[in-house]
Amino acid sequence: MMSDDSRLDSLFQTYRASCPDIEPSSGFTPELWRRIEARRTFGFVFQRLARAAVTACAALCLLMLALNLVGGSHNDPSSYFDALVADHSAENTYYTEAIRSAPTNEEALPDFGHSR
């Protein structure tokens, strides 16, 4: 008597034989080539767009570099650090001036009749 294991094997064989052979339709190959062409066209368009984008990016980089070089000659030649120090000292100056310009107690405080 056959074991379940070998019966399963023979069932798989029967299943294989019972599956119908698929005959490709007459339109199979033409449709395949249509799909290949469609993807090729898409790929071609995408490739061209990608190339155009790369060229545009390169041109933009060059333009920005040129603008930076031209614009850079009009700027203060001092470094960023110098500018920062100058800015900081200007702040100190402002506060110092503010403190100096503050009125003294005698000058500034209004008399609310305490002197009487």
Add this chain to the structure above:
Amino acid sequence: MLVEQELIEKARAGDTAAFNQVVLAYRKRILGTISRLIGKPEDVEDVGQEVFLRLYYSLDQLRTPEVFEPWLYRLTVNASYDYLRRAKRRGESRMADLSEQQVLMADSLAGGRQDNEDRQKSKVREFVDALFRHVSEEDRLLLTLKEVEGLSLKELEKIYRVNENALKVRLFRARQRVLKAYEAASADGKL
């Protein structure tokens, strides 16, 4: 191999006539495999075209013509997986998910008159498909390739790119599950 290695080389080099010959040689076999993997006869050609489309655009990556067939099977399995994933997202059911009565009704509605032999074949297909429902989609595909398509472990190793032992373990477990369902069906007298 169904074609000469020289033809594969030519197709790989961009010869469209050679590629066409490769398609003509393999399309029937590939469509048969796909029909057993996806179980939807109406979508078999669409998936088959997807396989050959992928082959066309990936043929230049093929290292040697000797590995052409495993390569083609790999593309077939991947395209079938993709199809099954899309079908699952759409919530479609396979023909095997329908009851026998529904299948018969669908057949009679289609105007087909099955003779006894066809009816028997249809029952076998439905029964095996029902057994396969006891394993995951991935294991069903693997079992189909091994047990139904008759691919060797070496070939499966090349297709799945995993070592033979891992495949053996996976196949053994899947087969055990199917066998358990088969025994249950035998006990219920469904055979």
